[in-house]
Amino acid sequence: MYDSKKAVRRRRAVLGLLVACSLILLTAYFGESAGGGLHAVQRGFLEAVSPIQDGASRALKPVRDLFGWFGDTLDAKKERDQLREQVRQWRAEAIAGEVARRKAAGLEKLVGLDRDLGLSEMGPVAARVIARSPTVWFNTVTINKGSVDGVRPYQPVITGDGLVGTVSLNVAGHSAIVQLITDTKSGVATKVADTDVTGIVQPAVGAPNDLRLEFIRHADEIKPGANLITSGTSTTRLPSLFPPGIPVGRVTKVDQDEVDLYQRVHLRPFAELRKLNFVQVLTRPLREPQS
Amino acid sequence: MTVALGARLAALALGGALLEIVAVSQVSVFGGNADLSPLLVMAAGLLCGSVAGASVGFATGLFLDLTLVQTLGLSSLVLLGVGYWAGRLRELRDPQGPFAPLAIGALATLGAEAGYAIVQFLLGVDAPVSWLLAREIVTTVLVNALIALPVYAIARRWLEPSLPDSLRRRRRPARPGLSPLT
Numbered sequence: 001m002y003d004s005k006k007a008v009r010r011r012r013a014v015l016g017l018l019v020a021c022s023l024i025l026l027t028a029y030f031g032e033s034a035g036g037g038l039h040a041v042q043r044g045f046l047e048a049v050s051p052i053q054d055g056a057s058r059a060l061k062p063v064r065d066l067f068g069w070f071g072d073t074l075d076a077k078k079e080r081d082q083l084r085e086q087v088r089q090w091r092a093e094a095i096a097g098e099v100a101r102r103k104a105a106g107l108e109k110l111v112g113l114d115r116d117l118g119l120s121e122m123g124p125v126a127a128r129v130i131a132r133s134p135t136v137w138f139n140t141v142t143i144n145k146g147s148v149d150g151v152r153p154y155q156p157v158i159t160g161d162g163l164v165g166t167v168s169l170n171v172a173g174h175s176a177i178v179q180l181i182t183d184t185k186s187g188v189a190t191k192v193a194d195t196d197v198t199g200i201v202q203p204a205v206g207a208p209n210d211l212r213l214e215f216i217r218h219a220d221e222i223k224p225g226a227n228l229i230t231s232g233t234s235t236t237r238l239p240s241l242f243p244p245g246i247p248v249g250r251v252t253k254v255d256q257d258e259v260d261l262y263q264r265v266h267l268r269p270f271a272e273l274r275k276l277n278f279v280q281v282l283t284r285p286l287r288e289p290q291s
Numbered sequence: 292m293t294v295a296l297g298a299r300l301a302a303l304a305l306g307g308a309l310l311e312i313v314a315v316s317q318v319s320v321f322g323g324n325a326d327l328s329p330l331l332v333m334a335a336g337l338l339c340g341s342v343a344g345a346s347v348g349f350a351t352g353l354f355l356d357l358t359l360v361q362t363l364g365l366s367s368l369v370l371l372g373v374g375y376w377a378g379r380l381r382e383l384r385d386p387q388g389p390f391a392p393l394a395i396g397a398l399a400t401l402g403a404e405a406g407y408a409i410v411q412f413l414l415g416v417d418a419p420v421s422w423l424l425a426r427e428i429v430t431t432v433l434v435n436a437l438i439a440l441p442v443y444a445i446a447r448r449w450l451e452p453s454l455p456d457s458l459r460r461r462r463r464p465a466r467p468g469l470s471p472l473t
Contacts, residue, residue: 060310132316204419205424206420207421
C-alpha cells in the first residue's frame, strides 16, 4: 500500500516536473528576442549536431531515394499528362515570347535597362538539405552551409525551379535553417509576370501547395495560369530581400468574393518544396548585375 | 529504471529523432509524411510505463526543438503527454492484442498532431489556416498507423534485454469460466 502510494507520488512528481520544465522553456523562449540566451543555445546545439546530421543524411540518402521512388511512381503518370499539356501551352508561348524578346531587347538597350537576372553575380552558394521539420507548423529545412560559407540571415534561397525561401536568423558555422515560403512567418513581394500587378505571397497552414497572393484589388485582372515572379525593390528606403525576376509560382485559382476588399488568388509554388535535395543561397542578392 | 534501460531509452529517443529529421520527414507519402516521434514515444510508454514514456517524450521533443530550431518546449510538452498517456494505458488496461500498437500508434499520432495545433493556436498563428490541414493530419495518422507495428516491434526488440521482470511480465486477461488452477 505504502509502495503504491509512493509510486503514484513519484509518477505525479515526474509528470509535474516535466510539464513545468516544458512550460518554462516555452514561456522563456517565446518572450525573448532572437538574440536571447535560449536562441543562442539552439544555435550552439545546431552547430554541434549539424556534422552528425550531414553524415546521417548522406548515409540515408539511398533509403530516402528508395521510398521516394515509390511515391514518385504513383504521381508520375498524372504529372506526365499535366506536363504534356503545359509543354503544348509553353511552346506556343515561347514562340510569342521570342518575338517579344527581340522587340524588348532593342528597347532595353535604348533606355539602358538591361536587367537580366544575373544570378551568377549574386554569389550563389550550393547547399544540401540535411534535415527537415516533420510538423506542418514549422516549414523549415536545415542546409549544410553556414556563416563560414558566407551564408547570412535573410539571404534568398532558390532552386532551379524557383524561389524556396530565406535564410532564418539561425545560422551556425557550417549549417543554417532556411525558412520556406510555406512557413507561417513568410511573405514575398511578387508581381504577375505579364501584367506587373503586385501583391504579397503568403502561405496557408496545412496547404503547402496552395499559397495565397494577397492584396490584389478587384480591378486588377489575374487569370489562372499566370506566372508570378519576385518584384524586387521598388523603393530604396525598404529594399526587398529578393532580387527581381525569380519565379515563385503559377496562379491556380482566383476567388472573386464581392464581400472581401481584395481578390483571393491561389497559386502553386514552382519549387517542389517537399522534395528538396539541393538549393542555392544567394549570398549577394542586392548586388546590381553587370550589364 | 536501471541504467542499462535508461541508456537504451536515450539511444532509442535520440536515434529515432535523428532518423526522423534526416530521412523520414523528407519522404513524401500520399502527399504527407510519417512522423516517427509519437510512435517511438508511444512504444517507450507502452513497454516501460508512464514515467519512462513521459521522460522519453520530453527528451525527444527537446532534441527536435533544439536541432530544428523550433519553439523550445513545444514538442517536449506535446510528446511528454503522448508518452505519459501510453504508459498509463499500459498500467491501467495493459492492451494485449496483436494490433494494439497499430491503434495506439494512430491515437498517439492524432494526439500529437492535435496537441501541436492547440498549442500553436494558443501561441498565435501568423498565417491563415487551411482546411487542408485536416487532410494533412489524417494522412500522417494513416501513414503512422501503417508503420506503427514495425516501429513498435523494433523498439520492443531493442528495449527487451534491459527490461526488468516486472515490466516484461504481462498481465493475463481474465478468462471467465475457468479456474485459475487449470
